[in-house]
Amino acid sequence: MLTLAASDDRLDFFVMKKVARFVLHNKLFLTFLLIILTLVLAFYAGRIEVAFQYAKLLPDKDSAGIQYDKFRKYFKQDGTILVIGTELHHLYSPKVFNEWHILGNRIKRIKGIQSVVSIDRLMRVQYDDSLGKFNFLPRPLPEKMDSASISEYIDHVLLDKFYDEIIFNKKKDIAIMAVTFKEKELNSKLRLSITDSIVVHAQSFENNTSVTLHLSGMPFIRTMMMRKISSETTYFFMVGLMVVSVLLWLFFRSPVVILFSALVVIMGVVSALGLMVLLGYQLSILSGLLPALLIIIGVPNCILIINKYHHELRAGYPVEKALELSIRSAGSSLFFANITTAIGFAVLSLIDNQILYEFGIIASISVMLVYVYSIVLIPSLFSWLPAPKEKHLMHQEKKWLKKSLNSIALWTFHHRKIIFVSVLIIALIGFYGFTKIKALGYVVDDVPRREKMMQDLVYFEDKLGGVLPFEIMIDTKKNKGVFANNGKVLYRIHRAQKLLREYQELSRSISIADAVKFLNQAYCGKYSMPSISDLKKIADAIKNDSMYTNTLSEKGLLDNFIDSTYQIARISAQMKDIGSLKIKELLRDLQPRLDSIFNYDEDKRAWLPKEERVEIGITGNSVMFLKGNDFLVKNLIESIITAIVIIALLLLLLFKNPFMLLIAAIPCLSLLITSGIMGYFGISLKPSTLLVFSISFGIATDGNLYFLTRFRNAIQQQRKSYEEAIRLTIREIGMSMIYNGLVLFFGFGMFIISDFGGTKALGVLTAFTLLVAYSVDLIVLPTVLLTFRKLFGKGLEQHGND
Structure with a gap:
């Protein structure tokens, strides 16, 4: 040297x-x-x-990145929802219920907010026999804001299984307000002022009611x-x-x-x-x-x-x-x-x-x-x-x-x-x-546990199962493939959701199958998967363009879960911040089980030919x-x-x-x-x-x-x-x-x-x-x-x- x-x-x-x-x-x-x-x-x-x-953590040519970009192409960006939660029993108070409704109205008026969904602003569906179509209407609030009327209203809403564990959870005593950001504003400097405005309105609610609110979701965390x-x-x-x-x-x-x-x-x-x-x-x-x-x-x-x-x-x-x-x-x-x-x-x-x-x-x-x-x-x-x-x-x-x-x-x-x-x-x-070193990371890894943001994250993990986006994308590879063959893929989506319930790391999922059950409830009074004959009638009815306006999140009931050609569907869930090692274990266990649901013919006891197989991709912010x-x-x-x-x-x-x-x-x-x-x-x-x-x-x-x-x-x-x-x-x-x-x-x-x-x-x-x-x-x-x-x-x- x-x-x-x-x-x-x-x-x-x-x-x-x-x-x-x-x-x-x-x-x-x-x-x-x-x-x-x-x-x-x-x-x-x-x-x-x-x-x-x-x-963007992955290179453009990475397969996981390509899959995520494909997901965003059809369903826009995930991680756009800020959630505000509180204990459900507080809303039985007329004053708190009224302030909760005012809070939603104030947030909805903020520029850059796409929609606000909460227990006081849910949609209901009716089937019109004469026209053969479904009508979506806002659920009317009580005429009188007294204890008896509000209790009756809330109790009636709690019977709606479509929103259970999504907007409320009676067993865990939680009600949430889901605030969806517009994608353009979410990825700009405006996100700061929008979030600040939401926090100010939330603090006003707390001051007026002495009820504590919890805020989380990817927009808030970011x-x-x-x-x-x-x-x-x-x-x-x-x-x-x-x-x-x-x-x-x-x-x-x-x-x-x-x-x-x-x-x-x-x-x-x-x-x-x-x-x-x-x-x-x-x-x-x-x-x-x-x-x-x-x-x-x-x-x-x-x-x-x-x-x-x-x-x-x-x-x-x-x-x-x-x-x-x-x-x-x-x-x-x-x-x-x-x-x-x-x-x-x-x-x-x-x-x-x-x-x-x-x-x-x-x-x-x-x-x-x-x-x-x-x-x-x-x-x-x-x-x-x-x-x-x-x-x-x-x-x-x-x-x-x-x-x-x-x-x-x-x-x-x-x-x-x-x-x-x-x-x-x-x-x-x-x-x-x-x-002895282990490679382990968390999505929200850099913030101390004493921070309120982390405490609120843990709160939602306990009450709802998490707030980190976890998405499953099902590509049938053919036009109207979700409803083809008497809705075979649709029924398998329902089976896949039952499988997801086995995983404690995930919240309740929601998909096109839930939307169909929601419609079936209006059609025949049962919140369940319809029979094949009823499914054909429901499928005919939902061809009406009204399905894409004035619905669940003012964006379209079906548009939330399926693309316009009915070829690609999604199953959306939320995940706890369980760390990279456990996520890896979950994916290793879940992916083959999903493949067997969608691509294994149980009658013939054989895998489907490659040209008939459905492509199953697990993606979302947490997986990315x-x-x-x-x-x-x-x-x-x-x-x-x-x-x-x-x-x-x-x-x-x-x-x-x-x-x-x-x-x-x-x-x-x-x-x-x-x-x-x-x-x-x-x-x-x-x-x-x-x-x-x-x-x-x-x-x-x-x-x-x-x-x-x-x-x-x-x-x-x-x-x-x-x-x-x-x-x-x-x-x-x-x-x-x-x-x-x-x-x-x-x-x-x-x-x-x-x-x-x-x-x-x-x-x-x-x-x-x-x-x-x-x-x-x-x-x-x-x-x-x-x-x-x-x-x-x-x-x-x-x-x-x-």
Whole structure:
């Protein structure tokens, strides 16, 4: 690794010497240019918008994604219903019933609301013998709003089996109001104001009645999550600045250092947001972390340059020369360190996922922009100031710091066996913990259980069986196939719904079969599947266009459950947030049972020919989450491996030694220890925790590069012996690595205060990983270099003595 040829080393030295002189000779122009660039990007940054559309987790060619798009083509978007629930017994009070009705009217008047369905605004159906058609009429409310009339009305409604466990559940004592959003408004900024208006009206109801309401459903959950993303972006930006400012003060005791470092990272953050707008990206749950991440990643750049500047001043150089030497020495290390960090982010853009792609592109570009800002602005700004006072340079003589670095050097030179044995034991313990990790995620995974949104979700799971959309799409592959062959598919849909009742994870389902039973109730007085002869008469009657207007949700009774050609039908249910593992188990069990209902001929005891088979697809938001979660986990693992390979090749190219691969593997030790911690503490493998490894590996390799480039420079430029170079490197670069490690640890650690579980896990695990990584780079790396001197020192010492 360290056997870089003399010509390459001289070239590297020459390039950085040219860069240093160019920066310092053109500092006014370059500073002005960067300020203008930042101001232009700041103009665009002011136009940043939060992403409102539902994140597409799967690539366009994925079969599950294609199936879901097909479902949306025929039945529009699922997850459009916001549910408001309360205890059913409260509605027997005239005052509460009246306020409930007023609440529905107010919500219905909000622009962007398609329909409101509740116990006081249900439809009833009548069969007109003379015309041979069904008429749909609103169920009239009591003329008198007294207790007796309302009780009679509600009791009569509760007998209607079509709405049972959908709009009310007498056994569970719940009544709900189902509020359907228009799809256009649901996927726009208007969703926020619409949801806010609903919440305000709900609070007015609670104030007037002292009855508690529960709100949930995908529109509500998405809106609340988006609110948190927006607020946490600003919050963590400010907290991040405060954390690094405190640490910089503790390190340097200089307000100038804090001010200049803050300027660099703020310009980086503004530039990142401006680039997002220019590239047409919006703020997502992931890109919302970028401002805080750039602060945490950018400050170590400043620390390394400033530490080197102070070191050269203490060596007796004047300001201009000290700054030139700091650029020459730190510039190369920082360049490659930032390259490896950018690679850690960039590999995310290789995943066919919009959120990760955008985050990877913006983060990798922004990391390199922050490098440019730091390498230009820090030396330029300090060059316009007088040399810092002696007290501001004394941080390099701190007793605890010198003692720590001397102890590291002592252990590295005299206790290498203990270090290697310790590493081996820790690695084995980590690997055992790694084997215990489970890949598990939830749809609403990032919100703490104490939040009212989560409490309301649990409420609906208990009372109704859940609020997460679960859809089954039945494609007969022929026109009017649902009613063909005497309604064979229709009756099988009814059987499939009976099967779904066996699954505790699902709510009561609803389908075209329920609609037919609803019509049959009007036709012959029984809420049941009609006989074949009655079904033919009902089928003839529903050809009337009135079936598609003024019905259940003011959208069309049949239109809710079947397409216009009667070829494709759906069974809709709601699911509890049971987690990806249980969803997978449910699908594995349910799919073949559904296939046997629709495609197995029990009379012939044989499967139907392929051309006669019905296509059964299970889809919906909950299923898409599972597929998306599996896709991201698989691809994030691949991206981590890609990052490791690319960074290893980069270091191989830089240091020209095949034993480079051994050094490149050292940061993997910290990843192994973190994965072990996850296994022991039951932290699941999911996209948010997997991002830890992709981000951490790129940053963790920085410590490797800081140490190696300084070590190489000590031998090849300063003519130090192999052992002297290691001691010098530990003493000089070790200080910056300790400072940087603490900044990264506390910087990422601040995410523990996040309300999002994923953000919290990302912060804590990344903080721990990087603390371990920097410790490994400072202790294990020099130990490896000393132990395997023949592998890494050959040619290097010879060149150093030339």
